[in-house]
Structure formats: C-alpha cells, structure tokens
Amino acid sequence: MSEGIKDTSGLSEAAAQSRASVLRSRAESYIALSRHDAAIADLTESIALVPDNARAWRLRGESHRVIERYDTALDDFDEALKLEPDSAYALGSRGQTYAAMGRLEEAMADFEHALTLSPDSLWILEAKADALVDLDRLDEALTEHGKIIALNEELAYSWVARGDLYQRMNFYPEAIDDYTKALEADPDYVRALSRRGEALRMADRYEEALADLNRALELEPGNDRALGSRGAVLSELGDNEAALKDLDAAIELDPDYIWAYRVRGEIFQELDRHEExxxxxxxxxxLEAEE
Known part of the structure; x- marks a missing residue:
C-alpha cells in the first residue's frame, strides 16, 4: 500500500471521490520522482474508489509502461480508452507500449489516430518516427522529423534526432548540418558534439572531428561513445598509441561495446599484434551473436 493509505470501506461517495482525487494527484508527483511502484499503489486504490476515471487508468498504465510491465500497461490503456476513446495521450502511450513490444503496426495505428486528434504533439510525432525507423521506412521517418523541427526549431534534441537518422542513412553532410543546428541552439550539447564528430570522421574530416570529440570529452569525460569515436579518429591520424588508450577506456566503461572491440582489433592487426x-x-x- 502507498503512504498514508487507510481502510476506505464505508466512505460516502463524496468522500471516495475526494480521496481518489488526492491519490491521483499524489501519484503524479510520484511519477515525476520516478517512484512508479508508489504511484501504482495510489492509482490502484484510486481506481478501486472511482473506477470510471480515465486519468487514473492512463497514469497507471504509464507507470507500468515505464517499468516495462507492458502487458499490464496495455490493459490499463485499454480501460482508459474505453472511458475516453479520443484521448490522444492514452493512444500515444499505448502506441509506445506496442512499439516496445515489437508490435509496430499496432503502434502505428495508435500514433496515426492520436495525431488526428493532436497533430502538433511532438512526443507522439517522435514516437511515430522511431516506429517508422524500426519498420525500415526511413524516408517516412525523415518526413516526421521535418514536421517536428518545423513546430519548434529551437529544440536541439530534434535536430540531433534527425541528424542521427541522416547518419544512419549515410547522408553525412546532412547529418553534420543538423548537428550544427543543434549546437547553435545548445553549444554544450555533448551528444550533438559527439555525433557530429562521428559524422565528420565518416566524411574524412578528421581534424574537425577531433575538435568536436575533444570538446565532448571535456564536457563529459566518461562518454564511452565519444571515446570510441575519438580513438577511431586518432588511428586515422596515425596516433595508434593514443587511439588504443581511448578505446581501452571506452571498453572499460562499456565491456559490451562491440564497435570499440572491432576498431581496436583492427589497430592491433595493423600493429601485427595478432593474438590481441x-x-x-x-x-x-x-557479443553480436548475443544481440
């Protein structure tokens, strides 16, 4: 039971409604604090008191989704949508749940429905774009990212998200442009610096790549991806000793970093250190076989 819960049998309807409302409000604060089990306990009692409140079902579903209890989350979102069939929030959250379960077509149906109700909802557009990527419908995903950016060009994250997709599609100049836009909005955005550094490396612009990755690592010394990328750049620039130091550090931070093992293996091979x-x-x- 959540904090302060008492025996609620015998409450009047007005008292039950009042208690359920406070429980829902406290649950929202628990959710903001990432105390999802406490939120679920409050919402479960709230639902027992007032079963026809769609918000309670939706909030509980969201907590279940965040802690990866996907089947239970779906049940809650279904109940919320029975009470409020045109809730864009519940549809978007259920779509995220379907996507996490790999049920991508059902996710897309929910996102499409939600966007007819709330066409400018950034988080639903982002979730739809992610699902399109998972479906390998990359051109359509780019279109969604364009909509997101058009709604608010000041959001650095949105430029990075599209830059990542461009990079996945091997469109490195476009990726670099998007990361640059992100850095205009937020000059110390480590992910944008790290990803632009990687895109510059892929475009054989090694000195520029090194500058970005150095700055990223000044801001976040324990960024394993930036260390791995800088190691690859340093190797291209002929400094294998420094490259190995970065790759060793990246692997120490993430022992399952497949790409870093591959790059380090290639450097060892170049140095005739074949056992390593x-x-x-x-x-x-x-590690690839385990994925």
Missing part, C-alpha cells in the same frame, strides 16, 4: 586482434574480433562476434 583475434581476442577482440572474437569478443565482438560473441
């Missing part, structure tokens, strides 16, 4: 190269390639193959 074999060990890294073997580790990379083992």
């Amino acid at each position: 190269a074999v060990a890294d390639f073997t580790r990379a193959l083992h």
Whole structure:
C-alpha cells in the first residue's frame, strides 16, 4: 500500500471521490520522482474508489509502461480508452507500449489516430518516427522529423534526432548540418558534439572531428561513445598509441561495446599484434551473436 493509505470501506461517495482525487494527484508527483511502484499503489486504490476515471487508468498504465510491465500497461490503456476513446495521450502511450513490444503496426495505428486528434504533439510525432525507423521506412521517418523541427526549431534534441537518422542513412553532410543546428541552439550539447564528430570522421574530416570529440570529452569525460569515436579518429591520424588508450577506456566503461572491440582489433592487426586482434574480433562476434 502507498503512504498514508487507510481502510476506505464505508466512505460516502463524496468522500471516495475526494480521496481518489488526492491519490491521483499524489501519484503524479510520484511519477515525476520516478517512484512508479508508489504511484501504482495510489492509482490502484484510486481506481478501486472511482473506477470510471480515465486519468487514473492512463497514469497507471504509464507507470507500468515505464517499468516495462507492458502487458499490464496495455490493459490499463485499454480501460482508459474505453472511458475516453479520443484521448490522444492514452493512444500515444499505448502506441509506445506496442512499439516496445515489437508490435509496430499496432503502434502505428495508435500514433496515426492520436495525431488526428493532436497533430502538433511532438512526443507522439517522435514516437511515430522511431516506429517508422524500426519498420525500415526511413524516408517516412525523415518526413516526421521535418514536421517536428518545423513546430519548434529551437529544440536541439530534434535536430540531433534527425541528424542521427541522416547518419544512419549515410547522408553525412546532412547529418553534420543538423548537428550544427543543434549546437547553435545548445553549444554544450555533448551528444550533438559527439555525433557530429562521428559524422565528420565518416566524411574524412578528421581534424574537425577531433575538435568536436575533444570538446565532448571535456564536457563529459566518461562518454564511452565519444571515446570510441575519438580513438577511431586518432588511428586515422596515425596516433595508434593514443587511439588504443581511448578505446581501452571506452571498453572499460562499456565491456559490451562491440564497435570499440572491432576498431581496436583492427589497430592491433595493423600493429601485427595478432593474438590481441583475434581476442577482440572474437569478443565482438560473441557479443553480436548475443544481440
């Protein structure tokens, strides 16, 4: 039971409604604090008191979704949508749940319905774009990212998200442009610096890449991806000793960092350190097989 819960049998209807309302409000604060089990306890009591409140079902579903209890979350969102069939929030959240379960077509149906009700909802557009990427419908995902950026060009995250998609599609100049836009909005955005550094590396612009990755690591020294990328850049610039130091640090931070093993293996191979190269390639193959 959540904090302060008491025996509620025998409450009048007005008292039950009042208690249920306070429980819902407290649950929202628990959710903001990421105390989802406490939120679920409050919402469960609230639903027992007032079963026809769609918000309570939706909030409980959201808590279940965040802690990856997806089947239970779906049940709650279904109940919320029985009470409020045109809730864009419940539809979007249920779509996110379907997407997390790999049920992408059902997710898309919910996102499409939600966007007919709330066409400018950034988080639903983002969720739809992510689902389109998972469906390998990348051009359509780009269109959704364009809509997101058009709604608010000041959001650095939105430029980075589209930049990441461009990079996935090997459109490196476009990715670099988007990361640059993100950094105009937020000059110390580590992800934008790290990802632009990687895109610059892929475009063979190594000195510029190094500058971005150095800045990213000044801001966040323990960023394993930036360390891995800088290691690759340093290797391209002929400094294998420094490259290995970065890759060692990246792997120490994330022992399952497949790409870092592959790059380090290639450097070992170039240095005729073949036993170490074999060990890294073997580790990379083992991790890939586990995915």
